Amino acid sequence: MIETEGLTRRFGNITAVDELSLRVGRGEVFGFLGPNGAGKTTTVRMLCCLISSSGGRARIGDYEIDAPKDRQEIRRTVGLLTENVGLYEELSAYDNLDFYGRLYRLTEAQRKERIEYFLRMLELWEKKDLSVVTFSKGMKQKLAIARALIHDPQVLFLDEPTANLDPEASKTVRDFILELKKENRTIFLNTHMLDEAERVCDRVGILKTKLIAVGTPDEFRRTLSERKIEIQLESVNDAVLAAVKRVGPKSVESSGNKLLVGVGDPERENPGIIEAISEAGGRIQFVTEVGSTLEDLYLKLVKG
Ligand SMILES: Nc1ncnc2c1ncn2[C@@H]1O[C@H](COP(=O)(O)OP(=O)(O)OP(=O)(O)O)[C@@H](O)[C@H]1O
Numbered sequence: 001m002i003e004t005e006g007l008t009r010r011f012g013n014i015t016a017v018d019e020l021s022l023r024v025g026r027g028e029v030f031g032f033l034g035p036n037g038a039g040k041t042t043t044v045r046m047l048c049c050l051i052s053s054s055g056g057r058a059r060i061g062d063y064e065i066d067a068p069k070d071r072q073e074i075r076r077t078v079g080l081l082t083e084n085v086g087l088y089e090e091l092s093a094y095d096n097l098d099f100y101g102r103l104y105r106l107t108e109a110q111r112k113e114r115i116e117y118f119l120r121m122l123e124l125w126e127k128k129d130l131s132v133v134t135f136s137k138g139m140k141q142k143l144a145i146a147r148a149l150i151h152d153p154q155v156l157f158l159d160e161p162t163a164n165l166d167p168e169a170s171k172t173v174r175d176f177i178l179e180l181k182k183e184n185r186t187i188f189l190n191t192h193m194l195d196e197a198e199r200v201c202d203r204v205g206i207l208k209t210k211l212i213a214v215g216t217p218d219e220f221r222r223t224l225s226e227r228k229i230e231i232q233l234e235s236v237n238d239a240v241l242a243a244v245k246r247v248g249p250k251s252v253e254s255s256g257n258k259l260l261v262g263v264g265d266p267e268r269e270n271p272g273i274i275e276a277i278s279e280a281g282g283r284i285q286f287v288t289e290v291g292s293t294l295e296d297l298y299l300k301l302v303k304g
């Protein structure tokens with residue numbers, strides 16, 4: 001559904017996106033990860049025909065992004081949630097969506113049906129008549145997503161949709177993304193959060209001007225040779241610490257009543273570590289895996 005080949009964008013003498021080649025299938029949720037300034041937003045802006053490319057090519061379905069005759073079709077096919085949400089603060093939630101629906105020349109019946117559908121789905125229906133100026137950040141973000149979907153696009157680009165949202169609002173947005181996937185829409189999600197990508201994405205690409213890696217979240221996890229386990233005890237003492245070290249994990253750090261243990265294969269190594277702690281008189285309260293952060297993964301991939 002999305003296909004790029006050597007897609008490049010330069011701004012003056014800096015290259016923001018360098019020779020990006022990528023395929024995203026219909027109905028796929030693709031996560032685009034990368035540090036600040038990696039070129040994620042620039043890529044999305046090229047794919048939505050908001051800026052032109054400096055080289056290479058890209059297609060959305062059967063349409064070429066740099067063919068002037070295809071731009072109109074691409075705009076109809078894609079929906080975009082940008083970093084600045086683009087809502088009219090003085091209008092109500094309903095009227096914002098109605099306005100954008102008109103821009104896309106939807107009929108009155110279509111607008112009514114879709115606005116109600118999305119506002120209910122995003123739990124904003126009760127607030128439909130309030131002006132957006134009274135909305136919290138999370139409510140605005142949800143409304144902005146509805147706005148990006150009002151013309152029923154097949155491909156949805158979401159540029160950091162959960163940035164600045166509280167956990168509950170983030171979850172609503174993630175659940176919504178999964179609903180959209182069920183409708184067989186293609187979703188391209190820019191994010192900094194690996195855990196978010198893991199929860200919703202079928203595949204993930206890591207960009208730092210160039211595409212460094214692409215794979216499923218599982219494949220990425222497997223490339224990390226070390227995973228971190230946090231063990232919380234009633235208290236940590238030297239005997240417990242020494243016992244854990246004797247089992248031979250890759251690393252052990254202690255802080256307060258917690259141990260952070262780096263292991264290669266937790267399913268195999270954890271039981272031994274836990275036994276050793278008990279035998280040394282340690283009383284375990286919690287054992288949790290600490291999610292691998294984008295940073296861990298990213299540094300690993302760049303170094304490796
Ligand atoms: N209009 C522009 N003019 C000049 N440079 C630009 C422009 N837009 C982006 N850039 C540069 O291109 C690079 C990539 O920026 P981009 O916004 O695509 O990164 P990003 O991956 O979205 O980062 P973030 O995670 O911070 O949103 C940066 O070095 C940025 O300064």
Ligand SMILES: [Mg+2]
Nearest residue numbers: 040041042159
């Ligand atoms: Mg960005």
